[in-house]
Amino acid sequence: MRTVTLTLKAEPPVSAEAEQLIPDVVAGKTAEEVRRLPLLVGNRRETVGDWFDVVVDEAEAAAPDLLLRGDLVRFKRLGEGMSRGAMVVEGRVGFHAGARMSGGSLTIAGDAGDFLGAHMAGGRIIVRGDAGHYVAAAYRGEKTGMKGGTIVVTGSVGQMVGARMRRGLVYVQGDAGDVAGYNMKGGTVVVGGAPAARVGARMVRGTVAVLGGEPLELLPTFSYACTYAPTFWRVVHHELARVGHAPRVGPGVTFRRYCGDVNEGGRGEVLAAQPG
Amino acid sequence: MLRVTNGRVHDPGNAVAGEVRDVWLDGGKVVAEPAAEPADVATLDAAGCVVFPGGVELHSHVAGSKVNAGRIMCPEDHVDHYRCRTDVTRAGCGHTVPTTYLTGYEYARLGYTTLFEAAVPPLTARHAHEELRDIPILDTGCYTVMGNNHLVMKVLSDPDEERRAARLRDLVAWLLHATRAYAVKIVNPGGVESWKWHGGPVDLDTSVPPYGVTPRRILTGLAAAADELGLPHPVHVHLNHLGVPGNVAVTLASMQALAGRRAHFTHLQFHSYEATRSGSYASGAPAVAESINQHPEFTCDVGQLVFGPATTMTSDAPMEFRLHHLHKDKWANSDIEMESGAGVVPMRYSPRQLVNAVQWCVGLELMLLIRDPWRVFLTTDHPNAGPFVAYPMIVRLLMDREFRREWLEKLNPRVRRFTTLHELDREYTLDEIATVTRAGQARVLGLADKGHLGVGADADVAVYREQGDRERMFAAPAWVVKGGEVVVRDGEVVAAVDGRPLGVDLGDPPPLAADLAEQFESYSSVRLANYAVEDAYVPDQVLIPCAP
Amino acid sequence: MIARQQVGLATCTLGEVKNRADLVIFWGCNPRESHQRHQARYSASVKGQFIPEGRKGRRIVAIDVRPTSTTAAADQFIQVEPGSTFETATLLRALVAGKRIGIEEDAKVGGVPLHVWRELAEAIKAADYGVILFGLGVTHDRGHDLNVEELGALIREVNDYTRFYGLPMRGHGNVTGSNQVMGWQTGYPIAVNFNRGYPRYNPGEFSVLGLLAREEVDAAIIIATDPGAHLPGDSVAALQAIPTIYLEPHVNTTTGWATVVIPVAPAGVAAEGTFYRMDNVPLRVRKLVDSPFPSDEEVLRSIKETILHA
């Protein structure tokens, strides 16, 4: 098992775009080859070696394929488009981390910027920290955001988590900002704490499950349907447990179910976990 | 001086059909072969190539308010289609609705050197001209939409036939001059105004509020005015009921109404549908092609469908609203006071969709069934039926029936029940391609210096390397010359010269009649004095003479 | 602009408002203060071709969070709670389409009883040609561009019943023109980034506030705006920390601290050009007086050429 370890030498003065720093690209490369990979810093084409110390070494089986160390908050597009392998960032990351990712696992020990996992199609992202706006969302003008995979954020997220997503699972252990699940076409967003206003606005299909309970600031286009213990939740709970983030709310909990958004056909649902 | 040598020249306007001969260019014009070899001559060795006049596009949507609305509304159209700046070109992006610079480069890269924006409402004409100026390389012009114009309809409501013809002629001249445009465009005559009144689709004899005129009167009135003014291009008509099954009836009736007048029918593919018993689409191309065949005074362009993404954009606002209801996707609309409307809806055409498959066949049927290549032109009504960058593929479809057959196999199989394309064996020749992509278009536009390579023609030349695969051949010209300068080499832009605006020479048209001026001042949101487009928007406009 | 990229916008020119609109809803705007001739020219007292009675021929509704001179002159004033634009637009969509809603008949939305919204929904459907003119009270309310997206969806759906349009009441000079030119030259109306040599677009990421907040720019050219007056304090501080080139005809809150100030001829006074009205109608602005200073265009052109030939 080889691990490529990149340690940030100094924070760049402006933002950098580092979409080539994914296991797909660095796998099999020597340290020198990795150093020569291009890195866009501001509007200049520089190299990975200009900003990172690069070490390639044999490591134990559990080690990631690609390990980044340092405060990478100025680095955008880390893990973008990755399709395999394991990538770990020990530090904060900028926008678009794991966007368009289709496989593998991306673990971020720190906060993530906006558009985390935007248009993601598969794989897994774990953020040990907070994430910004538009987690799992669609880019401007696009109809569909996340299409598959799993995202776990142990902290809180900004607005529009899961906006326009079609499939996949997003679990926010903390709170979510306004309009969680905006215009969802499918898939599941689980909010461990409390969502802010307008949860599920313009939902077409899919589920937003709120574990922090009520009251919810629902739109008038959502209607109470029933109180029940859905098997669906057992499946989600099991899946989250499998990736090591089992929600505190158990698999057998009952939810109040609200259906909406009636303006979009009313086939989406917002679930509010009931205490006890 | 520039010499294009050793190429097989296809210049149908001068009855040159693939002969190897030299083309000499100097001072922006085609010149006669000099008696003695000149001292400073650059040579393009076109051995193994065909030499065509520069391409002429007579119907495309590339500039102005609705085009820009399409760009702004659809960032997803641009994100994966971009070009970096180079030493000679500016950056750009967009697939179905490219930025202005990219539009110019992409047309030039296909060998086109002349381009017309097909629908400009007078109120936003300045905008169209601003964008046309930012389209590099090509000479450009635009058409003014008049088929729902209040002043036009008011004049046409006059029961006195002679007076209304005379007044309309003056008004058309005034509108063309005010908008610095090239031709009269009619879009869904009366239908857009009807929509503003919640009226349904209009037929040829529907009385349209508020002036009570019929589409028939609008069509025939404007066609007569264009004729009598001797405009270089006849009235350019987008008929009623675009895209509706069964619209072949109104199409044929409109042709009947215009018989004896010059008229150009645009994107006829969208207007050539029979209705099946269940109200679905079947080809009406044979009947429509026959009507064109029988009327030498008519020309048309096809509006060939291209599978994949498109962006529909027209002044036909009610049609766009109907399209929007197909997918409930985004829809932009703008009603334009006293003049027109506009709508934009993104689309995706699929070969498995029976309707789209029928539409695709109808376009090719028209191209193959209309016998005279001087009267049917290749367009995609860009970007309505698809982007113009698909032209090389369509050329191959026309020239290569095996390729057509392969494509037919990919379509929804039921399409054979509703179209006749699979029965058509005709293959276009290179001369016919040169006719439907430049020579014929230039002729119906009345551009005497375009679309041919005779002495005195503009020095616009496209040189393509002969290849069996006509799509590859026409996708990357060896050279494109514009105004005597090599602008494209091996499919890449090597110089981005400026094109020139094209207009018509109407002399000094009479001022707007007093009653119309009063109507305008009362109800327009701009002052009449601020309405006409200033010279600054069309610097050095080339004025083509009228022949009344 | 952003909302338009998700749902589009059904709109019309101001002359159509004048000639046809029999229902005008001023939502989160106060044109009697901000666009002083708007009502007299286009939207209230003016006599239109098909509204010959002028003010009497129009029903005017004002929706705002506080009374203003515009709300006072309206036929109906609906005073809403701040931060409720999205909810009310959502509710109106459902009411117009006759959808089942999840609240009781005696409930309030945006602080306004449901029956008021029901009546408004009926009035919207009954109009022959309705328009919503919306302003900062919509775009700067909680939800921002989503509010416009929701209004856009409402407007679009009302067109199943009648003609109904929305127009943003935009201020601040030629902002529409800037959007248009950016649109045709780069494909995007705002927030364009050229770091990669081609245009990319992402509001929030590439727009001024976000870029400054994250300190992602190391120099700035500022044209036709006064950031000292219009941007929040921390954005101004971020600009003050980097080199700035400022093109501006007048002394203002930015000229004092910009690194380089280039005085320019004021557009529409001493420099000609095209002005795009809020309804996208392009108008010629003329040069009325001579200025000793060059126009914005001349300055930018000479900066560009100097860099190119450096």
Ligand SMILES: [Zn+2]
């Ligand atoms: Zn067209």
